[in-house]
Amino acid sequence: SAVISQKPSRDICQRGTSLTIQCQVDSQVTMMFWYRQQPGQSLTLIATANQGSEATYESGFVIDKFPISRPNLTFSTLTVSNMSPEDSSIYLCSVEADFSYEQYFGPGTRLTVT
């Protein structure tokens, strides 16, 4: 399985500011995804990040609020913009291993907005 790291692991941010979360994979992968998991809840897909093209956002998530970059096949960033307390959550990246259906998750970024 791929080794996935995320930075930061946690952060406490003030309302109205932005935070960029990084996701690094130890091998090249085509498909990367960003999920949000609110406390005690399931995982909700924010967007699919493909290298060389615009991210594809799910209903309820917009590019202005959650801009995503995917500059190469091992790295992606998710920015949470103009944060409010409702954005407090765990943000996870995941990758689909090439030539496999399997998807693996990064350790997550725990965000608290005050």
Added chain:
Amino acid sequence: GENVEQHPSTLSVQEGDSAVIKCTYSDSASNYFPWYKQELGKRPQLIIDIRSNVGEKKDQRIAVTLNKTAKHFSLHITETQPEDSAVYFCAASKTGYALNFGKGTSLLVTP
């Protein structure tokens, strides 16, 4: 889009008993069905998966069954142990697409 229903939301069993978690999906084009275990404060961990061309798969104490006609799949854990206590998520997807998750089942195994 795909809708995944998962039951029960909580499950308590005694150590050594079996646990069964069931999921249904709505999109007949889904062809991949993984199960994840998430311990408190940890990332979801893939424990077993099944593809649509297979009806059953087993890995030691864990098994998954798939009924494509009825569009449901189940996770079976035998001889449960306290370390099996966690939240389990089922998911469904099509190749190259993101996972659609169920709401999760909180499993508690009591000694």
